[in-house]
Structure formats: C-alpha cells, structure tokens
Amino acid sequence: MTPVSTFKSFDGTLSVHDHDSAVTGTVMRFAVFVPPQAENGPVPVLWYLSGLTCNWSNVMEKGNLQQAVARHGVMVVAPDTSPRGEGVPDDDAYDLGQGAGFYLTATQAPWSQHFAMDRYITGELPDIIAANFPADMSRQGIFGHSMGGHGALTLHLKHPGTYQTCSAFAPIVAPMQVPWGEKAFSAYLGEDRAAWAQYDACELVRQQASSAHILIDQGMADNFLEDQLKPDLFEAACAEAGQKLTLRRQAGYDHSYYFISTFMDDHIAHHAKALG
C-alpha cells in the first residue's frame, strides 16, 4: 500500500492509497474514512460503490458522508469504479471501459485481462482493509449510486452474509433491460444473456431474497429514471420474492450528488442501526 494523501475530516481520518492489485493487474486506488470511534476498537465497515466515471473522491468530497459516519462510528471504504491506466483497454464513451467497470468479471477480450471489479471488491480489497485498518469485518454493509447502486444490490444479494445491510441511490436495478446494461454486458460478457443474470439485481432477488431490509432513494427529476433506472422493476421483483424494500420516490431531485447528499444521513442511519 502506498499512501497518496490524508485529510482530517469531522474528527476522523480520510486516507487515500494505491496498491498493486493481483486481480486487476493494475495499480488500484481507494479511500478509507476512519471515524474517531475507531480509537476505542474496531468499527463496522460500509462499502460505497460509485457510479459511471467516478472514483473515491466524488462521495468523499460531495456526498455529505463523513459527518454522518463520524456520528455513528462507521468506517467507509470507497473503491474505484474500474481499473485504469495506459495499459488498460478503454472506450471513448463514458459508459464503457475505464470508469465503467459495472462490478463484474469480464469474460470477453479485451476487457477480460483487467476488468474484474466484483472479485476485487469482494476478495482482494477486504483483505487489505482487514490488515491495515481498525475494521470489524464481521459487520459490513454496502451501498452505492447508479452503476454503484447496481453493484451494491448485486453484491449484497450474492453475498448476504458478508454485506448484511444494503442501500442505494438511484441504482441501475435491471441492467439486462436497459441501454447502459445491455451495452456493458454485451461488451464484457458477450451476447449469451444467460451469463448476464448473475449481475442483474432483479434476476438475483427472484432467485434468492436476502433477510435485509433494502433502502432505495430515487429522484423523480432524474434524467435517467425512465430509460436506465426503472426502479419499478425492482420493486415488483422484490414484492414477488418477498424481499423487504423501502423505495422512496423523492420529488424534484435529480441524479447528482445534490440528491445523494440530501439523503445521505438516512442511509448511514439505516446501515448503522442494522450493523449495531
């Protein structure tokens, strides 16, 4: 781990680190916010997965995050959204390649050499966190925004014992049925849609609901609501599967961090309550 920068924030410590990832074959950068309560012993860990084009800084700078987690005594880890760098394949579009990892393991060239953000986040990065930070790895939650909401929902549903709590801001809930997902999954996974279902929250919840109560906030003035997000599909799938879900439709809010920051306190309280 190579230190990049450190900031004091709300009496806790935000630190940014680089490390060589065996999973992605690249240098990966992540941020960790450690709340002041960690001085007295390990604290629960909350994973925040960002949306398209973002990295650790969006939520730490604009998310209104640290105040709430410093109050509740929760650590937050913010990974990047993909491998990056000169040797990593990319695409001119913002929604494919670098910054658009979609929290899956790519099977198609040229992406398969580096793109495996789900294995990185569930396998390699937790070991680094456990070894280097005052983290209670028996209490973890996961949340995210947009593409990162998709990541949070799918990783929670596939690993409910690891990520015991889950929430999302304006998540992609049905990537198999929307343009962002169809484009990314075609590129990363190929045209066989049977391989896509393991990365689709609506499909996953129908296979196996979790015992958690999922919280989703969705802005009703979000430009991506109708074409890309379609929270109604997840609401219906949860109802069918018996998955506990609170989906809040927030009038007037868009897809930006102005929306996220407004409801951040509620999400942190949601996780903190369940993680103890």
Next chain:
Amino acid sequence: MTPVSTFKSFDGTLSVHDHDSAVTGTVMRFAVFVPPQAENGPVPVLWYLSGLTCNWSNVMEKGNLQQAVARHGVMVVAPDTSPRGEGVPDDDAYDLGQGAGFYLTATQAPWSQHFAMDRYITGELPDIIAANFPADMSRQGIFGHSMGGHGALTLHLKHPGTYQTCSAFAPIVAPMQVPWGEKAFSAYLGEDRAAWAQYDACELVRQQASSAHILIDQGMADNFLEDQLKPDLFEAACAEAGQKLTLRRQAGYDHSYYFISTFMDDHIAHHAKALG
C-alpha cells in the same frame, strides 16, 4: 439574469445565474441557495466569499452548506471570485488575475478596467438578489474562506450595518504583511501602501471595531498558516481594538473543504443565531 442550472437540495433550491455586470463590464455568474422556509416569507441572507481559484461551486458542492442553512432558514449567495472571460486580463499564476479578485477595486492598469469585486458584491449584486429572491435584506451576514475570509472580514468591518454578522475559515487577515497580499495589492493598487490599508482586516479593525462577535476557524495543519494567514495578527489587533473575536485553532486540519465542511454547521449556527 440568465438561468444556468437549478438543483433541488435539502428541500431547498440551488440556482445558478449569469448576468451582465455594469461594475465589472463582464458576464458574472453567481449561485443562490434558497431554503424551504422561504416559502413562508423573506429569509436572512448570508454571503459566502470563496478563496483563490474558486467559484460558486466549491462551497455548494463540497462545503456541507445546504443541510445547515436549510435547517436554519437562511439564504446563501455565492458570487464568483473575479471577473472572467477572454477580454479580461489574467496572469499565469493562480494568485493574480482571474479567480483572484481579492474583493477590492483595482486602480492600476490593466486590472482597473474590470476588477472591482467589492463594489460588485456590496452594490450591484445585492440589488439583483433583492429583486429576484425572497431575501430579507435587513438581515445579512458574510463569511468566506482564505481570500474570501479576507473579503468577509474587510467588507464586514467597512459595512457593519449591512453585514451584521461575520465569520471566516482560514482567512487572510493581514494582506499587507504576507506574500499573497503584497503581490496582489502591488498589482491592483500600486506601490503606495497607504492605499492598501482600506483592504487589510488588521488595519480596519484598529480603525473601527464592529459590535459583532466574529468567529474564525483555523486549521493548524494548514500549509498556508505561517506564511500567508497569520491569525495571531488579527487576534492581537482585535484585542487592541476591543473587537469581540472567537479564534478556534483546530488541530490537524488543513486548508481544504474537508476542513471547511467539518465546521460549517458551527458557522451557520453562529450567523443564524445573530440574524434571528
């Protein structure tokens, strides 16, 4: 006024506008956050002046501002830090020219044609705010960061009846005695130091203390503390002049918005309490 963008945030409205300024002779951009309480009538107005290189977006995106002012029912206006654009003089350095207006009226060429941020903020922009927003102009406060802290302190001390409350994050308090100020004042005002004193908070408070209680937060890990900020000088000047001041030295905090956001709630409460 030309609308640029609008965002819902903490149940209030953040809007960004362009307008032709007669004072600067340029198009000027500013942002206003109107809290939800304004639906019931005019609310107090708080002016936030940004630091070097910044514009309206820094504090609105990273300042943890809207949550606190939406709670207290205060409007915030965030002007730019200088005129900008192709016809406006500039300098390659970040601390002179565009983004570095220093809240003064330049008397020296080439700056004197456009740079008059103090007259813009105290004269022209308030008329626009009063005419277009639910503002109670009889209750105004002012605060800012770094160069904007300098702006807030000097404009408060020169116009205590207008800006009845004042606070600052890591302000420049003695520009006549530090490199940032000496460079900018030489360029904008010329070499006659007698003309500089009207823009130096330490000089102004010695001439006439205000009846307000000024709040300043200063991070003790701020890279600019020793060479550019020197809050001790203002503390001594206030003691000499009988100016009420709370100067809080915050261990471990730097010059960034991580520092500002941490103490934003306290500053908003400070203004809201005095503005009623």
